[in-house]
Amino acid sequence: MMGKIERYIREEISKDGTVSFALIDSEDISYEKISEIALNAERCGVKSILVGGSTAIDPFELDSVVKVIKRKVRVPVILFPGNVTGISPNADAILFSSLLNSDNPYFITEAQALGAFSIKKYGLEAIPMGYIVIGEGGTIGFIGRARGIPPEKPSLVAMYTLAAKYMGMRFVYLEAGSGVTSHISSSIITKVRDIFDGILIVGGGIRRLEDAKKLAKAGADILVIGTLLETEEFVPKLKEIVEGIKNLR
8 A cells, every 4th residue: 555655755756757865874974964964955855865774783873863864854754774774663664675686585585574563563654666786786786695787788677677566566776886986877767667667766876967867867756866965065966966857757
């Protein structure tokens, strides 16, 4: 059943065509800095704050981060966990994802099973999502033991996306990885868009408006901006991306 956060996301996409989410890594950053980043990202026009981290291992620290962010922003705070330790009872929703091209079954179904009762207990809105790593995948590629799909093979990405669709996943996230130098190609997005009518999220290596526009025009519904937020002067660049990708489709 679709919850209110998913309905909100779909409504925002319906209005703007392509929207931006900010991704805040919950590790190795002060609460004061987290508050500042989240508030500035909201002021730039992002529609949600994602909180996660591929190596996050302290659920109490994560919960504190979520509470700090929620005191500062009005947009939904959505969990983007890399493991069962990435669950907080104070978030608005969770991207309940399966890393479809992992070599380790733990990241496909086992972590999800271990976390399911906690999500139910906390009353978190779970958004079903297929997670697909392309290329080296950065940290998540290493931690999740993802067999990264070669960037020059869009048909393989489409194959995994179609599997996600047939398994009932309403969202698909195409991931290049945190800290990577290049984003996912528009040719991959175009191929995926031809066979997937759900919500398509694209993340990793998005730092310039020029690149963001290509991804939006190719069919991305949501662009996730993460590494850019780690720079001191990210505000003008983020605002440019948020405004520049609207209604390009």
